[in-house]
Amino acid sequence: MTVNNDSSSYTNDPDISVEANPSLIFASIWILRLACASIAFLCPWANYKLIKLFQTRRFYKESSAKWYIIFKAVFDITYISITVPIIICLTYDIDLIHRNILTCKLITYAHYLCDDLISMLLTLLCFDRMLRITCGYHFRQRFSLTICIITTIFFTIIHIHHLIRLQHRNGFCHKIYLSIWNYDFDIYYSLVYTSITWSIIFISLINLTVSIYCDRVRRSELKKPTQQQEQQLQKISQIFLNGTNSSGFNNDQLELLNNTDDIESSIELTIEQENSNNESFEKEQQDNIDLQITVCVIIVSASFLACNLPNFIIFIVKFIYESTFSTIGHIFVYISIFPLFIAHTISYFIYNHLAARLFPNNSF
DSSP states (O other), X not given: OOOOOOTHHHHTXXXXXXXXXXXXXXXXXXXXXXXXXXXHHHHHHHHHHHHHHHHHSXXXXXXXXXXXXXXXXXXXXXXXXXXXXXXXXXXXXXXXXTSOHHHHHHHHHHHHHHHHHXXXXXXXXXXXXXXXXXXXXOOOHHHHHHHHHHHHHHHHXXXXXXXXXXEEXXXXXXXXXXXXXXXXHHHHHHHHHHHHHHHHHHHHHXXXXXXHHHHHHHXXXXXXXXXXXXXXXXXXXXXXXXXXXXXXXXXXXXXXXXXXXOHHHHHHXXXXXXXXXXXXXXXXXXXXXXXXXXXXXXXXXHHHHHXXXXXXXXXXXXXXXXXXXXXXXXXXHHHHHHHHHHHTTTHHIIIIIIHHHHOTTOOO
């Protein structure tokens, strides 16, 4: 989410009435410190495991969604690696961003770049899943890798304006603001970009949910005649095997065999069916894994929107009212950071652990 959430503007405000509720501020700060310390370890580990999952597990690594998920995991690690040290230092009144011109430019540039790329890669991932599940298109991994590389280069170039506009004066990091139709450029860009990406993700969630439901109904309808044919073939095979080991067939067995051409053709039909099943097994497994990945993408995307929503509300409130936060407002700001940590960490647990519970019959 491209929202200007400079934590220093929240923690270093002299108008905060800390004296009114010192215990609440103290408790929220220490909870935030402990959460940051935990996420500093958990997020890189979880996203590393997610990358290894899509690089090593057979049907996962053959999915077109692989590179979108891997690139997003890399930028999730980078984003947390930048944000967590800044937040921890701010709780001790140490401002890394405003320390010098180098930290001013590089930290701000990397922060906005990773933030925008995470949103865009998730949007592209939703597009990929819609084309795969809804339209039935199969894209090569090389295509998705190319899209990810182009997107990364594009945003890397676009965000150079942060390096150009940022200046360090009198111990503070200042930005030369641009005005577009009486709107601040950064606010205008954040609102438009966030609205577009979130709308696309939300529409994709609805589309994928409906498509998966229709797909499950279609598969259940197709399985009914297939199961009946398999049961009949099993009966014919069993009759033949029993008949070769006994004196003859009873009337019920003969009646069932008379419905086919002869015993030999029945056996050939069974062998052909088995060969056809072996040939289509890998394709069926890949389709099942793609369906599984799509369900996980729906959950990850919904979690992303829900976890970023509190921060977006804070951004809108601060923009509309243009006022400083009260003590309760600052506590809400501290609390809103926790969902952000969850959004950047939870993907591995969804794709690996939750998927295993939702799809226990999938073999890998």
